[in-house]
Amino acid sequence: MQMRRLLIAGNWKMNGLSQEGKTLVEEISSFLKTTTNPDFDMLVCPPFTLIGQTCALAKDSSLSVGGQDCSFYDKGAHTGEVSAAMLKDIGCSYVIVGHSERRANHGETNEIVALKAQKALEEGLKVIICVGETEQERVSGKMLKVIETQVRDSLPLNATSENTVIAYEPIWAIGTGKTATPEDVAEVHKFIRSQIESLKGKDVADKMRLLYGGSVKPNNAKELLSLEDVDGALVGGASLKSKDFCAIATRQND
Numbered sequence: 001m002q003m004r005r006l007l008i009a010g011n012w013k014m015n016g017l018s019q020e021g022k023t024l025v026e027e028i029s030s031f032l033k034t035t036t037n038p039d040f041d042m043l044v045c046p047p048f049t050l051i052g053q054t055c056a057l058a059k060d061s062s063l064s065v066g067g068q069d070c071s072f073y074d075k076g077a078h079t080g081e082v083s084a085a086m087l088k089d090i091g092c093s094y095v096i097v098g099h100s101e102r103r104a105n106h107g108e109t110n111e112i113v114a115l116k117a118q119k120a121l122e123e124g125l126k127v128i129i130c131v132g133e134t135e136q137e138r139v140s141g142k143m144l145k146v147i148e149t150q151v152r153d154s155l156p157l158n159a160t161s162e163n164t165v166i167a168y169e170p171i172w173a174i175g176t177g178k179t180a181t182p183e184d185v186a187e188v189h190k191f192i193r194s195q196i197e198s199l200k201g202k203d204v205a206d207k208m209r210l211l212y213g214g215s216v217k218p219n220n221a222k223e224l225l226s227l228e229d230v231d232g233a234l235v236g237g238a239s240l241k242s243k244d245f246c247a248i249a250t251r252q253n254d
């Protein structure tokens with residue numbers, strides 16, 4: 001069996017002013033410094049305004065920093081956009097693309113997500129590409145078809161197992177406290193891995209990390225992260241509390 005190192009990624013979304021962000025990063029960094037031989041990597045994706053400060057605070061720890069989105073343009077007259085090169089320049093190593101909130105609220109199609117991912121990879125960032133079905137798609141039996149299309153059309157040609165992570169986030173489980181059952185998660189992750197195999201070959205499929213996201217908390221992390229094809233978590237709400245975020249990483253619930 002392929003051993004893939006866990007990635008515990010925090011998506012802060014539009015949360016955090018300077019002081020809260022500072023405290024959170026200091027606490028996570030000090031947790032990492034005092035954890036011997038962790039079997040996981042940790043990543044935080046703060047809002048754009050806090051990325052600079054977060055990179056500076058995290059620089060002596062193993063904590064990675066990422067953006068929550070990037071533009072598919074290089075630069076120029078794109079008011080409000082942030083480029084992949086800018087994220088890289090300020091110290092990010094990752095960027096999330098295609099989060100369901102961006103797909104739903106900002107009209108991001110699979111094609112746009114693929115362009116963003118391609119640009120980020122060209123700039124030397126790693127990408128976390130998000131996919132996931134709505135509740136309606138799940139109950140109407142379209143779940144796997146939707147995910148198949150999202151994975152196929154959102155994955156850029158330059159994606160490899162080293163530079164790309166896929167996050168499966170059922171939309172109905174995000175921020176709702178509802179988590180997919182371990183059986184559901186196992187089924188979808190296995191499906192995604194088999195699809196990566198047909199798109200990119202067995203070696204890439206064996207090595208690519210697949211994260212689960214959607215109401216991951218300390219009390220369900222152990223079970224979810226022990227599933228064979230789950231190689232980490234993309235955590236929203238619980239990543240805003242260092243205690244919970246670190247408990248997810250260690251799979252301890254006390």
Ligand code: PGA
Pocket residue numbers: 011169173174175176177213214215216234235236237238
């Ligand atoms: P949640 O968010 O953990 O608050 O459900 C997950 C996400 O949107 O990435």
